[in-house]
Amino acid sequence: xxVGLIGGSIGGxxxxxxxxxxxxxLDPARTRRAxxxxxxxxxxxxxxxxxxxxxxVVATPVGHLVDTVRAVLDTPxxxxxxAGSVKAPVARAIADPRFVPGHPMAGSEQEGVDGADPDxxxxxxxxxxxxxxxxxxxxxxxxxxVSAVGAQAVVTPPERHDALVALVSHVPHxxxxxxxxxxxxxxxxxxxxxxxxxxxxxxxTRIAAGHPxxxxxxxxxxxxxxxxVLDELTGxxxxxxxxxxxxxxxxxxxxxxxxxxxRRNLPTTALRPDALTEVRVPVRDRKGExxxxxxxxxxxxxxxxxxxxxxxxxxxRGVVIVLVDTAxxxxxxxxxxxxxxxxxxxxxx
Amino acid sequence: xxVGLIGGSIGGxxxxxxxxxxxxxLDPARTRRAxxxxxxxxxxxxxxxxxxxxxxVVATPVGHLVDTVRAVLDTPxxxxxxAGSVKAPVARAIADPRFVPGHPMAGSEQEGVDGADPDxxxxxxxxxxxxxxxxxxxxxxxxxxVSAVGAQAVVTPPERHDALVALVSHVPHxxxxxxxxxxxxxxxxxxxxxxxxxxxxxxxTRIAAGHPxxxxxxxxxxxxxxxxVLDELTGxxxxxxxxxxxxxxxxxxxxxxxxxxxRRNLPTTALRPDALTEVRVPVRDRKGExxxxxxxxxxxxxxxxxxxxxxxxxxxRGVVIVLVDTAxxxxxxxxxxxxxxxxxxxxxx
Numbered sequence: 001x002x003v004g005l006i007g008g009s010i011g012g013x014x015x016x017x018x019x020x021x022x023x024x025x026l027d028p029a030r031t032r033r034a035x036x037x038x039x040x041x042x043x044x045x046x047x048x049x050x051x052x053x054x055x056x057v058v059a060t061p062v063g064h065l066v067d068t069v070r071a072v073l074d075t076p077x078x079x080x081x082x083a084g085s086v087k088a089p090v091a092r093a094i095a096d097p098r099f100v101p102g103h104p105m106a107g108s109e110q111e112g113v114d115g116a117d118p119d120x121x122x123x124x125x126x127x128x129x130x131x132x133x134x135x136x137x138x139x140x141x142x143x144x145x146v147s148a149v150g151a152q153a154v155v156t157p158p159e160r161h162d163a164l165v166a167l168v169s170h171v172p173h174x175x176x177x178x179x180x181x182x183x184x185x186x187x188x189x190x191x192x193x194x195x196x197x198x199x200x201x202x203x204x205t206r207i208a209a210g211h212p213x214x215x216x217x218x219x220x221x222x223x224x225x226x227x228x229v230l231d232e233l234t235g236x237x238x239x240x241x242x243x244x245x246x247x248x249x250x251x252x253x254x255x256x257x258x259x260x261x262x263r264r265n266l267p268t269t270a271l272r273p274d275a276l277t278e279v280r281v282p283v284r285d286r287k288g289e290x291x292x293x294x295x296x297x298x299x300x301x302x303x304x305x306x307x308x309x310x311x312x313x314x315x316x317r318g319v320v321i322v323l324v325d326t327a328x329x330x331x332x333x334x335x336x337x338x339x340x341x342x343x344x345x346x347x348x349x
Numbered sequence: 350x351x352v353g354l355i356g357g358s359i360g361g362x363x364x365x366x367x368x369x370x371x372x373x374x375l376d377p378a379r380t381r382r383a384x385x386x387x388x389x390x391x392x393x394x395x396x397x398x399x400x401x402x403x404x405x406v407v408a409t410p411v412g413h414l415v416d417t418v419r420a421v422l423d424t425p426x427x428x429x430x431x432a433g434s435v436k437a438p439v440a441r442a443i444a445d446p447r448f449v450p451g452h453p454m455a456g457s458e459q460e461g462v463d464g465a466d467p468d469x470x471x472x473x474x475x476x477x478x479x480x481x482x483x484x485x486x487x488x489x490x491x492x493x494x495v496s497a498v499g500a501q502a503v504v505t506p507p508e509r510h511d512a513l514v515a516l517v518s519h520v521p522h523x524x525x526x527x528x529x530x531x532x533x534x535x536x537x538x539x540x541x542x543x544x545x546x547x548x549x550x551x552x553x554t555r556i557a558a559g560h561p562x563x564x565x566x567x568x569x570x571x572x573x574x575x576x577x578v579l580d581e582l583t584g585x586x587x588x589x590x591x592x593x594x595x596x597x598x599x600x601x602x603x604x605x606x607x608x609x610x611x612r613r614n615l616p617t618t619a620l621r622p623d624a625l626t627e628v629r630v631p632v633r634d635r636k637g638e639x640x641x642x643x644x645x646x647x648x649x650x651x652x653x654x655x656x657x658x659x660x661x662x663x664x665x666r667g668v669v670i671v672l673v674d675t676a677x678x679x680x681x682x683x684x685x686x687x688x689x690x691x692x693x694x695x696x697x698x
Contacts, residue, residue, distance in 0.1 A: 171528075172528060174593075179520075216598035232531060262536075
């Protein structure tokens with residue numbers, strides 16, 4: 001539902017994996033373009049017309065998410081996920097075992113279905129924020145699709161996701177726009193200013209060139225987290241101002257050095273490691289076991305490259321099997337033991 | 350003087366133009382490396398050892414600029430310029446007709462002489478901030494060198510330069526470092542955070558990865574301008590916070606749209622236009638005429654591609670000849686008339 005940049009890219013990526021993809025969009029021009037670009041097989045007018053699909057992906061603007069997800073859950077779709085960039089409101093509003101809230105952290109300079117690219121998610125992080133009602137099998141299904149399109153799933157609670165994206169996405173966007181506005185205001189007096197704006201300023205303001213239409217909704221949906229981060233940021237900038245005003249060179253240098261270390265340690269896209277280990281975790285067939293294990297892995301910074309739930313034929317037991325970097329398998333092992341699980345490890349050769 | 354990234358790049362660029370380049374640096378390892386990299390012809394121990402050079406370029410750290418420029422002005426060097434990123438302190442401290450304060454707006458991810466690159470200034474903006482005592486011929490000489498190495502000279506007063514770089518360089522650096530620190534602090538709790546940092550955040554914090562050693566000096570030298578811009582920025586961010594807290598979608602959208610327009614209009618490197626016009630401006634041989642004309646061109650956003658001062662053989666008169674884009678020649682013409690000059694225009698074929 002919604003064949004823009006994200007929806008179209010998901011469609012294209014799934015088609016390449018052999019899925020049959022049905023596009024749904026209110027805008028006939030967009031569905032026509034989606035067919036031309038080969039990111040959908042067919043298009044239909046409403047979610048109901050799509051019938052009993054295996055997976056429905058809602059990629060509409062944030063402001064329409066809840067209503068669209070509700071409409072899709074009224075159809076016989078087996079599993080439903082969304083691609084909204086704020087997660088708590090939709091996760092709070094909808095309690096359905098088939099719904100797995102999600103957020104692919106990928107974008108493009110290009111807009112709309114014309115920017116759709118089946119490679120968009122290659123190496124990207126794709127956050128999943130299952131709720132208490134989300135079914136483990138539905139989560140596993142979405143996680144396997146995320147892996148199939150080349151992204152890495154990170155499972156975390158909706159509220160934590162929202163606090164983090166406020167810090168690494170929403171507030172940076174507002175700061176970039178504000179810096180650009182200050183420079184532009186000054187440029188009204190002295191056009192020469194803009195010729196002094198070198199690479200660093202260009203880098204810092206690049207995201208301000210993006211289409212602003214999505215931002216008022218995002219700011220409204222994630223209001224509290226954004227306000228909290230803005231307060232934290234202006235508080236820190238006031239402290240920096242104090243150091244500059246006092247010419248406190250040592251404190252300034254210490255701050256900049258710590259920032260430099262952090263920036264250099266900012267992980268680049270994780271490549272698939274050479275050695276993988278299978279971690280098998282016996283679980284009772286209880287709701288949320290998979291979400292708990294995947295959340296733990298995310299908290300421990302252990303990437304899950306694949307996962308599977310093996311249900312027991314007899315009784316309410318099963319095994320969650322996750323594939324992780326061999327170098328980090330013991331870390332996950334320790335965490336699982338601490339939570340009372342009894343996992344076993346098997347290096348893959 | 351100082352064969353690091355900037356000094357080495359200037360040396361390499363000048364050698365390519367046929368100059369003989371003498372390197373001076375306190376660090377023997379650096380001068381050796383400069384010779385190996387071919388960015389200097391020879392090295393000497395002190396400015397005095399270089400003898401009566403045509404042009405001396407001081408590219409030492411900002412904190413040592415004034416002393417080094419003074420030492421160089423004690424030699425018979427014909428013209429002296431510097432490459433410091435803050436201009437008012439050095440311009441205020443030194444009153445010598447041979448001194449032309451400058452700031453090439455170019456940098457590199459690489460550091461030191463190993464990052465030196467004769468192409469570093471290709472298309473870059475190079476600010477010149479002549480003072481009341483700067484000789485017009487010295488300014489013309491530096492401006493022709495700037496053009497020869499592929500950069501575009503912009504002439505503006507030192508204080509204005511400092512206010513502008515506070516806004517487009519110094520404060521953005523402090524903001525990038527602060528954002529990175531906030532994210533890193535949060536990441537101490539949840540490592541997963543850093544996997545959510547997508548392209549926009551990477552762009553915005555890239556400059557924080559640079560070597561911080563130069564920044565305490567820059568912040569001390571340009572303290573007042575930086576504090577003023579930080580105050581303006583936090584004031585604007587507080588206003589943005591208010592709009593987010595009130596979910597004022599229209600005002601947010603208007604701000605982001607204005608920032609988007611400004612970012613899209615941020616000029617990229619100016620290419621040499623197809624058609625050039627020679628603007629000939631008769632002047633009395635009075636100090637500062639060239640600086641006044643070049644400053645006017647910068648204020649009018651008219652790029653000067655070349656310039657020459659033709660001194661009259663008889664009496665205290667001369668002609669400043671500047672080469673500008675034909676499309677903008679009338680704009681400069683108007684500005685010159687307004688200031689009381691009597692220029693003539695001649696399109697080049």
